[in-house]
Amino acid sequence: MEEKKRKIGVYICHCGGNISDHVDVEEVRRRIEKEYGVTVAKTSMFTCSDASQTEMMKDIQEQGLDGMVVASCSPKLHLTTFRNMSTRAGLNPFQYVQVNIREQCSWAHSDDHEGATCKAANLVGAGIEKALRQEALQPIRVTSVKKVLVIGAGIAGLRAAIELADLGVEVFVVEREASGGGQVAALGEMFPAGKVGSELAASLLAEARRRPNVTLFLNAELAEKSGHIGEFELAIRVRPPGAAEETVRIQVGAILVATGFAEYEPKPGEYAFGQPGVVTLSQFEKLLQEGDGRLLHQGREVRTVAFIYCVGSRQCGEGEDLNRWCSRYCCSAACHQAVLAARKFPGVRSYHFYRDMRTYGKFETIYEEAGKAGAVFLRFHEERPPRVERDGDSLRVVVQDLLTGGDEVAVAADLVVLVTGMTARPNDALTRVLKLPLGADRFYNEIHPKLRPVETVIDGVYIAGACQGPKNAGESVVSSLSAVAKAAALLIKGYVDLQPFVAYVQADTCTWCGKCQPACPYGAIEKVAYGDKEVARVVDVLCKGCGACLPPCPVDATQLKGYTDGQVEAMIDVLAREAEHER
């Protein structure tokens, strides 16, 4: 087994009673204290307390421990705590092993104290075996280039670029369209601040251009990506109209995706879409901007507007491709437009056919304002949506209005506005290049909406704005600035430490059968020459330590640091021996 006798410290936590109410912590200590290699075995009311950590550090230093096991809660909580403690005490932090006897023993088996105690002792025993075979590891440190690529020059992308530039980061912005500003650039007065979209976009563009460390590529797309967090190698394809296509190669430390959304396009015939007098929310927005004194549509004056809500959102029924999500911004946007219409064109009446009025938070006041401006609200049941009927030249919206006792109401309208929601923007090429995961709604998926809302499973690639999910302009900016904070933290430090629990290939054993390579979801396995043969090699910085390459290897040449066959087998031996013993 191991060459020199290892010295392992074991601490078992009461967690104040969270553990010790159901697990006999002292008994666990008694059972494992004689285990091979165990030098210190103690219990503690709270291993995470400052006092306990101080005691552990003292033990590590005075007893010369080279392995540490704390049996307490989930590693989610305190793995980092004890790794940091180990580092402070001079122990390699990766020689620390956390055993979870709270969630896995006391909480799970609160009805069986004896069983919980046995299981805890076995898990601690397995942890000791793991620690005995754990070598010191060094984090994989990669340097980071203090440059960022922002994809998309809409409000989110531009705002991020400006902030990153002010933080001393060099920024490249690629925009697929010929002009920057995104969808906001087409807007008139926006809610809630009353700013004019086109002016807002223009001022952001000017701010970005004013900064020497911002480079804006229009008519451009990200074509290739290689490398890894901290050091991505990118190819930008620029296609200036009337000029030759050119490819720019840049190196960045992080990528911020802010590609925005696409407005839902109603299917032909959906609420009479395609017929004269039926428009989408954005088309109506343009009419509002254009109208001068009179609200006109196709040359005819509009006196009555019917808004039909949730078009392309909250779709219900059977089917894979339904837009089940709520598009978040449209209720407020429609109310806002009704207010604008009433203000700009006094005499224009609006009728709103809605399901739930989702003017959340402070946007409630827009709803209120619309009501005060004369808007009439009619509520429909999702199974009985309004019908748009044509009556000669004019349109009529018929609905069973829940607010007036379910009576059928018909509203004659000069214009029907379909309150169209947000959908994911088709970006297949980019998605492929970045290997970004999509949610069921086809928007880009964050790792976790609360823990890591702007990060993706691809380290160093961040998402911001409406490409992650429906957001209004202000919310898009909030999320993009949040991504700025994450990217900046990564780049300002100058390096990235990755966990060393990655796969490696024992080159002597490997015969390059090629089976591991397709098993790797991250493209981290490459073929290299080794002496006179070809073998597999793991690119540390790409490997996520998922272990997918281990089972296909016919000769067990691939191993996972921290979970070597030797470690896992020894752990299983303990658990199996104990199970046998208990029987």
Added chain:
Amino acid sequence: MDYDVMVVGAGIAGMEAAVSLGDMGYRVLLVEKEPSIGGKMILLSKVFPTLDCASCISTPKMALSASHANIDLRVFSEVREVRRDGAGGFRVRVARKPAFVDFAKCTGCQDCEKACTVTVPDEYNENLVSRRVAHIAFPQAVPKKAVLDRAGTSPCTAACPAGIKANGYISLIRQGEFARAFQLVLDDAPLVGTLGRACYAPCQRECTREEIGDAPHIRHLKRFVADWYYERHPEPEYGPPEKKLDKRVAIIGSGPAGLSAAYFLARRGYPVTVFEAGPEPGGMLRSSLPDYRLPKDVVDRDIHNVTALGVEVRVNARVDSLAGLREQRFDAVLAAIGTPKPKKLLVPGEDLAGVVSGIEFLAEVLCGQKLDLAGRRVAVIGGGNVAIDAARTALRLGAAKVVLQYRRSRAEMPASPEELAAAEAEGVELALLSNPVAFEGEAGRLQRVRSVRMKPAEAGADGRRRTVPVPGSESAAEFDLAVVAIGLSAEAAALRRELPLARDGSIQADPRTLQADRPWLFAAGDAVTGPAMIVQAMGLGKRAAFYMDRWLRGEALDRVEFEPRLPVVDKKEVLARQTEYPARSVTKGERHPQERIKDFDEVELPFRPDEAVASAANCLNCGICSECQECKRVCPADAIDFDQRERVDEYAVRSVVVATGFRLFPAELMETFGYGKYPNVITAMQMDRLVAPTRPYNYVLRPGDGKAPANIAYVFCTGSRDRTKNNPICSRVCCMYSLKQAQLLLGALPVADITIYNIDIRAFGKGYDEFFEQTRAMGVRFVKGKVARVSEAGNGNLKVRYEDIDAGGTVQEAEHDLVVLSVGIVAHDECRGLFADAELQLDETLFVAQPGKQVDPARTSIPGVFSAGTATGPLDIPDSILSAGAAAAQTAAYIERMKRKP
């Protein structure tokens, strides 16, 4: 510059902002007013729409905030002021509130919590259960440090001249910890039995509960524990202290002051010798307090508490010279010589046989001389306690008539009202506004007392109403004995020539340190103050011991406060804490007056243990912490520090992030929903606690009767979207948290019916509407319509009156067994007054205004001050976290721009 940024508030947004800024390499000061970081989120059960455990999401962030190399965390601290420093940054003042626990020593073991004797509503469990006063906020608290809630010093404790922690021992008695209660008194005063009987109990007069009735009988409780303890321990459980100091102390006088000083000095390890002129120690306790009030075996046992420490009491040892003591190599001397000399009326006939002073009379009786007053008429002159003791003693000696003659009216009588009432009940007659002008007798023996009637005159210099004789009102009455008890003064003794005396004969000493004109000479007790209460003399003895010890150790006496206390709690504030004051009336028993005057046995009957506990249980814990010292006793780390006080630190920071969060809408403001009136109407935050992993009960139950609810109603928009409650906006989170709770409840109570009364379901975030549909599919009933009123239906159930829009807008009524109010989020004005020289603008809903809304979300009206999270308005957790990230980015960019400025 101490910090690049100060983040105010360590809820989820504050933590996120701090960690983001710390990760970017900025030095962060993170200030949290609660004892733990984590904000409201850590108190939640699970969080929508992923149904992650709130703890699982919060705790790693909490641990990181606390351990981050770039973050200095100040919990239980409040920002008091932020002022611009003129150079683009800010000066901030941060107050650390006293936790009365040394966080550096506290290990979070919670032993104090288990030992604490006072419970209060647990705000971390939305007051559904109680918690201890010494507590750790909640199980996942970071840092895991205990905090003591102290509102101040309880009025009873503050009133005690000896610093006896009345609230503390009452609290211990309530717990049935009689021995500990005794020990707590003993820690402040050795003569526990004496005080339990003969103290005039200033504590009782100050008791807040006296204002509403059923006040605990404080002194009698002390007697109870003394009796209880002495019965089990005829001798003290301790001997002389192990620590022996070589400085010797002499104490002149063995009354309460001398004994108290001897006790505290001996406990510190000083060899103490007490010189008593009389034949037995105890001073006035022994010579002038009648047995029916204070049996002498109690005094004996009390004195053992002092002598067990090795204190040597030399009786019949009158000290005539301080120099003599110094020659005997005493390093310090305490003069506690009392006021044993009776004052005289200075009227003719005062030297007749049959005219005696009060204390002479009492001393004679007390030292066992048989006096038979059967059939005699006794006049007692005076209105103080000695006079009353003399009168009641005379009755017990068989006197046929005892008249207490006092020159002023009843209101001016200095005697304790309790004593006076007892005397009257026993048959003592009062002759008020009457003063002797001569004692007349034959053959040198008293026969008559000639008196004059008095009438009130204007107040004298001392503020007391004076009286003047009524001309021509003289009359004489036959008396066999006249006892003159009109006051005491210092004795003319040889020793006094060496003492610094004031004009009234009292010894002059520094009122704070009790040090006299020579540094080694201290004075305490009545000799300094004039005749006063026993407990006051004992307090002075303790005070003298404290300063004598310091002087003997060569430490300065100035700048050190003796027994520093928190300010007294305001009684009004105490009475405002509760709406009801349940009590068990306990009457202190007494022997019948006609019975008790037949002997000298004690008048008061002792409490039974159950009476003692019941009387103690009526205590209101005015100070919140009772100062029972149990936490201090059990703390293995010696971390409890009652002397901790607020400390204000000042820092220079470049920027500030306001992440002060929100306040839940106070549900009681919706009068028609019955919150606070009907026990089974709860808030959604309470429901979140009921289903949280650290929930107060192990089941979901309704508070009214503990029944598992089977038919639960949710009332949406409680306090939101409601201009009548000044909150026109939507709170963003209530729809979703209620849906989440509905899902969790269907797991906990699979057969329960859940009805959600709503106006709109605002499931607008990523994955939210899908979550709503899922909830619907699980069988939760949604009723569109606003609830008008909730009323009680009997058996604790509730009738909900609502408009059913889907059913044609008809008004309906439904019965539920639990109603949950989905309360909204409102602003609190905590951050408003922080800024000394700039205005932090608020919006119309009183949240922090965002003047740069669309593109500068974190900007506030003050350059360099940014906002994060719900300080700016209602946000759900994901949006709070994003806003905190944005605040971090904007703050960082601001700092960089400031750094680049020349």
